Amino acid sequence: MKKLQNALYITKDGAYLHKQRETLLIEKKEDGEKQKLMQIPIHSIGSIFCFGNIMVSPQLLGFCGENGTHLAFFDMHGRFLANIVGKQTGNILLRRQQFNVKEQHADEIAKHIVAAKIRSSRMLLLRFRRNHNATLPLEKAIDRLKQIIEQLKGVSDYDTILGLEGEAASHYFSAFADMFKGNDKRQLFNKRTRRPPKDPVNSVISLLYSVLGQEISGALQGVGLDPQVGFLHKERPGRNSLALDILEEFRAYIVDSIALKLFNNKTLTTNDFKTDCLGGVTIKEEARKLIFQAYQAKKQEEIMHPFLKEKVQIGLLPHIQAMLLARHLRGDLAHYPPFVIKK
Structure with a gap:
């Protein structure tokens, strides 16, 4: 099983990242002088996510490309801007089969992914109802989502x-x-x-959707799939449609559950955000750190994978689902088993 490597989130405006021998050095100029913020072994890092003016x-760009270290850039809202892509891995025959399935059997995979998304959304609502008083929209959503799954x-x-x-999304939200x-x-x-x-x-869920989507894109490339050729999401220039497909399986289970915990535990409040003149809401720097700490903690949790029947870390789920999709496209699995926790 693939080892879960560390992810590094850079939110310090004006930070400068560079490689110094076998370490990653992060510096920032303060009062005209360079200040060292962090220095860590570079080979222990699986992903680097940069937000704002970073x-x-x-040399570091080249290292990330050659070694498959995922490096992605976002604006302060968490909107994806660009990433570093190294050498394409995997077999051309797998990608060709991906294109063929896209043309002939995309609807079947799309339906399985949508059903898994709705089940996960409904499961989050059911868990909340067990511990709190249910509102009319909550009861209505739980019932209607069940009906849609059957439909x-x-x-x-x-x-x-x-x-x-x-x-289903309208009822859920x-x-x-x-x-x-x-x-x-x-x-x-x-x-x-958005x-x-x-x-x-x-602002929190958009940020985490963007980060998780980029991790999924890297996982798909890691097994040799093209992240831009999806089954549920239509292709657009520059859009990682397949990564967005797989992201649907994790929106409620990973991201939405983190947001609920952060706000309901008062880890985050309205004071941690600011609104610009156009009504857009951005996250303050200290709050952004708390969000990524919660995200990393979630990724470290272990669960029983519903298809593999093995204990895995949540942070490995993108890699596991990418592997299962590749196995289906190769013909090793009759159907792609999307991720959904049943309890």
């Missing part, structure tokens, strides 16, 4: 699958707003908004 040396079983048309997914304690006048979360996010919860 500078990286050409999907008899559906094969792509547009119908997409329509059911959209309806309506109930999601009621799951945050003290969400008076829905200041923490009202509805799903580019830019319009409230604190949206």
Whole structure:
């Protein structure tokens, strides 16, 4: 099983990253002088995520490309900007089969992914209901999501699958707003908004969706798949459609659950965010650190994988699902088993 390597999140505006022998050195100029912020062994790092105005040396860029270290850049909202891609790995025959399946059997894989997404969303709602008073939107969403899961079983048309997914998302996020304690006048979360996010919860989940999506993209490349050729999401220039497909399996289980915990435990409050003149909400630097600490802690948790029947760290799930998808495309598995926890 692949070892879970460390991920490094750089949020210090103006930081400079460079390679010094076998270490990664992070510095920043303060009052005209370089200040060392951190120095760590470079081979222990699997991913580097840079937010805002971060500078990286050409030597470090080359090292990341040659060694498969994932290096990605985001703006301060968490919107993905660019990443470093090294040599393409895997067998061309696997990617060719991926393209063939895309043309002939994409709807089947898309349906399995959507069903898994809705089951995970419903499971999060059920867990919340066990410990809190249920609201009408929560009860309505739980019941309707169950009905949609049953409807999907008899559906094969792509547009119908997409329509059911959209309806499920609408019910889910309506109930999601009621799951945050003290969400008076829905200041923490009202509805799903993006580019830019319009409230604190949206800013957190958008940030983590972006980071997790880039980790999934790296995992897909690691098994030899093309992250831009998806089955559920349509191709667009520069869009990693397959990574977005796999991300659907983890939105509720990983990201949304982290957001709930951070706000309901009062780790984050409205004071940790600022609103710009256009209504976009950004995360303050110290709060961003707390978010990534919670994300890293989540990735270290161990669960029983529902298909492999083995204990794995949550942070390895993107690599495992990429491997299972590759096995399906090669013909080793009759169906792609998307990730969904059943309890």
